[in-house]
Amino acid sequence: MNKGSKLAMGIAAISLLLVGCGKATSSTSSKSSSSEALSGKVTAVGSTALQPLAAKAGANFQAKNSKVNLTVQGGGSGTGLSQVQAGAVSIGNSDIFAEEKAGIKADKLTDHKVAVVGMAPVVNKDAGIKNLKMAQVKQIFTGKITNWKEVGGKDQKIVIINRAQGSGTRATFENAVLKGATAVKSQEQDSNGAVQKIVATTPGAISYLAFSYFTNKLQAVSIDNVTPTDNNVENNKWKIWSYEHMYTKGTPDKATAAFLKYMDSKAVQNSLVKDMGYISIHDMKVTKDAKGTVTQN
Incomplete structure (x- = not known):
């Protein structure tokens, strides 16, 4: 075999090797991307006032994260708070502050205000x-x-x-x-x-x-x-209103944290919240605390 033939064979072998490496890299990248897809189970229970918004936002979130199993149920704010405190659900939906409910240890829960009603x-x-x-x-x-x-x-x-x-x-x-x-x-x-x-x-x-x-x-x-x-x-001219709270216990898992982040996104706050008859937390000109004290923002 002459030198020219050997050189050609060498180049061909290197090309095949590079192609093979490229395929392996692509396959590895695909597997990595797939393994990073958000997954898990999120259960939100409680306030029926918040339920329509939470359910619609949950459906939209799940459409973009098909590996997340997200369920929204009613039952009332008291039920939501007691169940999240017990660790039975991911999120406890409530129209009231946890401090207002007897038997609830508010300092053990984290408050995520997602709307005003x-x-x-x-x-x-x-x-x-x-x-x-x-x-x-x-x-x-x-x-x-x-x-x-x-x-x-x-x-x-x-x-x-x-x-x-x-x-x-x-x-x-x-x-x-x-x-x-x-x-x-x-x-x-x-x-x-x-x-x-x-x-x-x-x-x-x-x-x-x-x-x-x-x-x-x-x-x-x-x-x-x-x-x-x-x-x-x-502006608090109408006095009967409350925050819509989503309470969590401890550090939320990735799926729950991602859903809570989505609830504060522009897609929800600037569109869905208003379309469904709620008020964005970012539009409030006043703030109310657990004792009912209202202050100007």
Whole structure:
């Protein structure tokens, strides 16, 4: 074999080796990329006021992270806080601060505020009520006013629909309106969704809902001529509102941490939050602490 033939064979061998190395590198890179894909199980339980937003955001997050199994359930803020404290779930959704719930060790949990929700009295449309004084709302829910004609409405018995004990929506409403007074005994419901349907179909009914549950089948009630709107919540002219909290215990795993980061992203805060009737935490002009003290930002 002459020198030219040997040189050609050598070049061919080197080329094959380089090609093989290239394939190996590509394969290794592919395997590495695959192994780094986000995976895991995330379970968020609690507030039914936060549930629609958490569920929609969760579905969008899961569409981009197909190896993450993400579940969102209701049950009320009390349930969310107790279950995350027990380590039974990844995230405890709550309308109230952990410090406000008896039996919860707030210092053992980490608070992630993901939105703000306004809440307002809602009545059956036939009641003929669009505005009430704060004192009147209190008198209705403590049983001192029992007929709509007493506050300018129809001659019709008032039917109170309350949320169950442990509801963050109830706690927020009672803190702002009743201020320590005891609510009259009444029918209780476990979720915003149930309240929405019952008030819409029950003559004389009144309850309270998160803004995100307002529909044209209900009459949202102004208080002292202040309308329940996002702008009025943002500057605290409307007093009945709370943060939507996602609490975690200890250091969250990668999937949970990634979902919490997504909840604070522009895709959620600038779009999804507003589209679904919530208020972005970044739009608030005031801050509220666990004692209810409000300060200007």
